[in-house]
Amino acid sequence: VSYVLELRVNVQKRFAALSVHVQEALLDLLDQLAATAAPESMTAPESVEHHLLTYEGDSAWYQIVFSVRLNHVSRKLTVFDLWYRAKI
Amino acid sequence: MIDGLALLDVIGKSTTTHDGEPPAELALRLANELVAASLDEMRHIEALDVCGATKKSRRLYSRETESPMRRIYEEWLAPAQALLERVRKVDADGRRIERLHEFDLAVLLVQTLLMRTVDELEAALEDALRGNCVSIEEVRRELRARAAG
Numbered sequence: 001v002s003y004v005l006e007l008r009v010n011v012q013k014r015f016a017a018l019s020v021h022v023q024e025a026l027l028d029l030l031d032q033l034a035a036t037a038a039p040e041s042m043t044a045p046e047s048v049e050h051h052l053l054t055y056e057g058d059s060a061w062y063q064i065v066f067s068v069r070l071n072h073v074s075r076k077l078t079v080f081d082l083w084y085r086a087k088i
Numbered sequence: 089m090i091d092g093l094a095l096l097d098v099i100g101k102s103t104t105t106h107d108g109e110p111p112a113e114l115a116l117r118l119a120n121e122l123v124a125a126s127l128d129e130m131r132h133i134e135a136l137d138v139c140g141a142t143k144k145s146r147r148l149y150s151r152e153t154e155s156p157m158r159r160i161y162e163e164w165l166a167p168a169q170a171l172l173e174r175v176r177k178v179d180a181d182g183r184r185i186e187r188l189h190e191f192d193l194a195v196l197l198v199q200t201l202l203m204r205t206v207d208e209l210e211a212a213l214e215d216a217l218r219g220n221c222v223s224i225e226e227v228r229r230e231l232r233a234r235a236a237g
Contacts, residue, residue, distance in 0.1 A: 005224035008216040040141040049144035063200040080216035085200040
């Protein structure tokens with residue numbers, strides 16, 4: 001069962017500032033996370049994870065870290081923070 | 089982290105061979121060793137940081153362990169940045185630093201990790217829990233429009 005994905009508004013704004021290729025790579029990763037999300041244990045209704053994406057394009061590299069909250073009851077994955085450094 | 093810059097300085101200024109090895113070759117070998125040592129240390133630090141059943145949490149972002157974990161990263165980062173600056177010049181001079189790109193990425197990663205604090209993450213989570221969120225469909229729509237435009 002795939003989890004429903006949502007982004008905090010503030011995260012969406014940072015996301016929109018990234019180049020299209022980086023956004024696409026990030027969306028692919030989020031889709032993958034949503035498709036494979038599962039509770040770590042049956043007693044934990046929610047969990048928080050921090051993920052990393054390294055993106056290397058022709059002229060820039062990005063190190064992106066984002067934090068997600070997984071609600072295993074409502075099966076919702078919320079990206080609540082995203083930040084990055086780029087080397088251009 | 090091994091602070092080997094002083095050693096590199098001495099070797100770099102040397103005009104005599106060291107056990108038959110010309111100073112320029114020795115300095116390059118030492119620079120590569122220092123980069124490898126720093127990357128090894130970073131691997132261990134990363135292993136200290138990641139936690140949880142799926143290793144997707146970080147002690148850096150846990151209130152109880154944030155401070156010591158931050159200090160560990162900062163103590164790695166300062167000499168690593170100095171070394172990176174030095175070996176970039178060596179590489180730019182045509183003497184190849186084997187793992188320069190990997191080292192560059194490691195420094196960039198630590199800089200990125202240190203950008204957030206537990207306080208900031210908790211505030212961000214609270215904001216999300218108040219419902220200030222957009223669906224992924226909306227994000228995709230915007231991306232498609234941008235890609236098409």
